Amino acid sequence: MGQGEANGAGRVATGQIVLAQEMPNKRNLTISLYLLEGEDDDSVNKRLDLIVDIAERQRARLEIPLLEAALLADKNMLVQWLDMHNELLNKQKDGKRLKPGEESKVVNGQKSIDALKDKIARGESMIEETRAKAV
Numbered sequence: 001m002g003q004g005e006a007n008g009a010g011r012v013a014t015g016q017i018v019l020a021q022e023m024p025n026k027r028n029l030t031i032s033l034y035l036l037e038g039e040d041d042d043s044v045n046k047r048l049d050l051i052v053d054i055a056e057r058q059r060a061r062l063e064i065p066l067l068e069a070a071l072l073a074d075k076n077m078l079v080q081w082l083d084m085h086n087e088l089l090n091k092q093k094d095g096k097r098l099k100p101g102e103e104s105k106v107v108n109g110q111k112s113i114d115a116l117k118d119k120i121a122r123g124e125s126m127i128e129e130t131r132a133k134a135v
Contacts (some may be wrong), residue, residue: 012037017048021055024062029055060133067130071123078116085109 015035023029031051035044088106092098098106 019051019055023059024066027062029058031055057134060130063130064134067123067127071120071127074116074120074123078120081109081113081116085113
């Protein structure tokens with residue numbers, strides 16, 4: 001509907017607001033809001049709030065698979081760190097000498113494991129919050 005054309009209710013569109021938003025996965029969302037002749041600010045704001053809510057919901061729906069993929073990668077990394085750390089600790093317990101690089105991995109390994117656990121917890125929380133927005 002162009003400027004000045006009548007809408008279905010017989011009112012004339014006197015302007016337009018376009019919300020263009022870059023979305024995850026290289027997608028774009030564009031929503032148009034037409035301003036109607038005689039429409040008050042409160043009505044425009046309510047309709048604008050509605051399209052912003054729609055855009056936020058669509059963004060959340062597209063973000064969920066990306067967040068889940070990142071969470072899975074972090075969980076896989078945690079498994080690798082745990083395996084490596086346990087292997088080095090067992091080697092050390094067996095009285096075998098650790099190489100210099102392995103010694104630092106033993107010292108810093110638990111810190112890295114704890115950091116990954118925290119990151120995973122934050123990722124799970126973020127997914128829950130994003131799912132709530134996508135409803």
